[in-house]
Amino acid sequence: MTEYQGPTALGEDAVAELADRIEGSVLAPDDPGYTGAIAGFNLRSWQRPCLVVEAAGASDVRAAVAFAAARDLPVGVMATGHQPFPAADDFLLVTTRAMRTVEIDAERAVARVGAGALWADVVEPAQAAGLAPLNGSSPQVGVVGFTLGGGLSPFLGRSYGWAADHVVTIEVVTPDGVLRRVSAAAEPELFWGLRGGRSNFGIVTELEIGLFPVTSFYGGGIYFPAENVEAVLRAFPEVVRDAPDTFTCSVALLNFPPVPQIPEPLRGRFLAHVRVTHLGSDEEAEKLIAPFRALGEGILDTIGRHPYGAFDIVHSDPADPFPYEEQGALLAELPDRAVDSLVESAHVAAGGLVTVLEIRHLGGALADRPAAASPVAARDAVFNVWGATVGPPEVVDAGMAMLGGMVERLSPWSTGLTYTNFAGRDDRAENVFTAEDLARLRVLKRRYDPRNLFRVNNHNVAPAQR
Template structure:
């Protein structure tokens, strides 16, 4: 409780922009702890929030029951069936390493310390395997979940199929996931890394990027980011205190074919750093090199219907080299391929038709949401002719907590079905400190 010795430690999140001040925090070590916490919250009419790795914090859990899952981080690999069963707080790199020991790989995001469960239930966009295999949510086999009544349910496509459909895309709205069983893939290596260019070459680099993305096979994923990194020791020397274009490459084919595919990109300009090489799958986090230490982060994201030359020019004019902006990163991710196809087992992940995603982020002190909003919203406004008006669940941010904003992640029929299932399993909206889907009969 507030004032107790470990209260600050067990309420801490990865995104330091958000501080939780719950009425009580429960450090769960087993499923029974979670059930007890949920039943206590239900009995006292208190909202229930969950923290695992802390990446998904978007609202303060003030006055709530906060369940800290960080002690539940078990990974079990079933190599014969190519599956993994993970606890609710397993970090992505832990799963990657455990699967790699068996010659297998999960669908991973760009960050090594994001939680596997939160990543997967929010869709799970992999910048390495996604275009070849779809979303991580498409490859969930079963789950165990504590619902608002405190009951532990084991669900899959045959057992409570509505709830199983809803959690895959509905994220934390339906209960506390205590374990998740997911598919693994026989991937041990790839050709990938980053190409960093100075701001003076942004035009030819983006032209080469767009051409490569337009003709890319499903085994290739390319994205780019405008970076403004500080002149600090942890930043590689060529990138300190300057604008740079970071093109990320992940190719599942041979290194020879990969070199041929990115040849024009390499020839577009002399790179400051070229780290694109043959690598073990266990090193995929090095491609994006996302920050791993906790920071106060402020972000926006949206889906794009296209990224033509006019869009690239508009982005450069608004936030390219020489422009004064507090934004640290503006990225465009390539989607398409298997990400655009419906899965064999349907789920609530929508908006699959967009070929690109825009994401922008910056770092500052806590409480700077209003200060950074003009710069973040400007990026979206700049690309307004190509913004679809839809979003992905995992890229909803702290600026997207209204019901209208959450609805942008779903088709109307999907959202209505999610609201009905919410009414069946959480009629009192116990789980509402999130991108909330209110119950609706």
Template sequence: MNERQPVYEHSTGTGVPESLLPADAVDALAARVDGSVFTPSDEGYASETVGFNLRGGHRPALVVAAASAGDVQAAVSFAVAHGMALGVMTTGHQPFPARDNFLLLTTRAMRTVAIDAERYVAKVGAGAVWSDVVGPAQAVGLAPVNGSAPDVGVVGFTLGGGHSPFLGRRHGWAVDRVVSIEVVTADGVLRRVDADSDPDLFWALRGGRSNFGVVTELEIELFPLSSFYGGGIYFGAEHLEKVLRTFPEVVRDAPDDFTCSVAVMNMPPVPEIPEPFRGRTLAHVRVVGLGTDEETEKQIAPFRAIGTGVVDTIGRHPYVACGSVHADPEHPFPYEERSTLLSELPARAVDRLADIARQGVGGPVTILEVRHFGGALNRRPENAAPVAAREAAFGVWGVTVGPPEAVAAGYAELDRTMESMSPWAIGRVSTNFAARENSAEDIFGERDLERLRILKRHYDPANVFRVNNHNIVPR
């Protein structure tokens, strides 16, 4: 087989793809990298291709578990030489359409983190998750613009925009706090880019993510912060409509140091869910205050007036406990998600959400969350990254969890929910909350997408990087 021909694969009859790549080429690649190389028949292939979302379903022809930037260069060069598409995965939280026949590059082993306390920055390897950064940063009294889940990958979160329910309203989108990016482009070259050295590629990566190359390291800003006042109040189902209608009152004219969201949660009756949540529907109020305890309590007083929560974790917490606010699940599971971005949340929209939540008690939608943006999230910095979500005041996101029949029913409900919000939607979705079937056209504004397509033609004209992302097709 000519090494430059496209790679094909066929089924072995067991559902496992059989690679038709030349064995000597694969062996040469394996000898060149510090990490591991897996073909479909190798032990370790299955575990390396599974992400946090168990509905992934990818069947790559080859997997390279990179341990260094050199491994990434080798994998990219191999994919280009063999006419293969290439996809990148770290934690595999986001659902993408299942693909066969490509080279999957995993970066889980590249979890290096270095804190520069004098410059207030962190250098973060491609495989690092937020818990890898928060702990070392807190050791010197600093905090990143991180997300709600400690086990989400830093690179994917940040370059997808990165809404932080902790520092976002004060410091903006995580992507706007990137100092530099180390990336391997389709020509196999390892580059370090920033706003001065290569402003076009730097801009494209901050939003376009793996469409333009494989990021091997980020340098991100840190901020002085060691604690917050907040946590969660879990109200019973009898209060969920009142909680939703109170939410706009609480966030209206809120200071930038205050962040709040509300999630309606249908908890399944399974042993993995602890009491007193198991088998219940709850309205979870999520609060983070960067000001004084008294200031935050004054802000959430309308929620306090509703009554006593089933569980109340509001208090002063060290920043290393930030993951407890949303209490995102720690273990992989199968799910699908939908979202929309709203320009406003008027009374009519709240009424619709309240009706949907009431009718959905005990139903197949596992979580339906409303997030408030505002503050620095809606301010456009100089040379702003292409993040359409900065035009939104609120975000609505939902997830359905479970076996295929439950997920199908929940997804249909989520479709109806997002459609009900269309009168106030901006017509875009956030990259990090985009669904499996969303496209680049759903994420970026027209002008940004046109520029991204032109830059894609320059940096990846063959569209090598077209798997595990919302693909930007070269102009």
């Protein structure tokens, strides 16, 4: 076995041989299409792989991994590229965007999804069968990355738990180039580690995920003007305190830029966005959000009965790529002093460089620990705080310094960990896994990837020492 010495050491003949084995494309830095292939949703994430394999299917993934393993070449994987990770170069990147197959098994209430599938690809056919997945807030987010990071659904999570706990089977190419089909019965330890460990143990090519009998919800969002922001934050704990598991609520402080892409009523304003989803009756939902209604009419109000396929109306996430950094924290409680801190942050954020600061209610089924619970470190948290700054480098850097101060002021109520899918660029495995789970993951890493080839585009789990 030869050790990787840099992109020039690969050799044209070896790359050509790989290309002959690939149904998709193999791209080097000078090839047309390379720049587009490495670009993700987060335009601030820089990476410079020496080769990109645009996989058309599992056989392409196997060939790419075998090629890299034979050369001790680090491997990364990307579908949509939403989460920021440290800059990386001289590695092989496998993109799975073309692998967007979706099959709905209505009888089993299961969806079989390819590695490149988006939530938009799954929700529509699932709804045709009267079912819904544990999806995220945006239809443009990849199913596999979302789920392998734990999968926090702002619609069904408090009712049914983490998406990672409802994975039925996983097809994964491990560092030895073998395509494995794992489940709670077949290689259960690897099945456990993948459902939270992301791409540390291989490249997932397909998932089977559970579906649930939901076809509509009562919810949406209310945008309140700056003068109501403090009142919204103080009403939030009251709204969620005794809420049933069928009800999910979050509040986001938003600095909307003065750009044409933002609707006129919201453009260039600092607002509080109340986000609500309820799987019960309309009347029950309105009773729950009465403290918000008492604040008066919002600038824009989309709360009502919606078909589940319109789930993106709740958070109204942006659809177009942009450069940003993010940071998150998990809170064990939200006492009055913590709310005071959020109010202080709101005053600092108003008209400033922090684009969004959200606090989301967790709990309910998200706190459950099934017999084979996945390594999701957010079960003990009751709230999640997440923020992001968007813009050119100097704006993002200044905004992140401000955001860091806001999150730090909440540290007295923090669990000390961050939810994986809301972690920042500088977060490591120690920040997103409990010490117990990380020790177990490191043993698993030593078994399946002792050379740590899969160390790019993830919160890397180093192999345990013998």
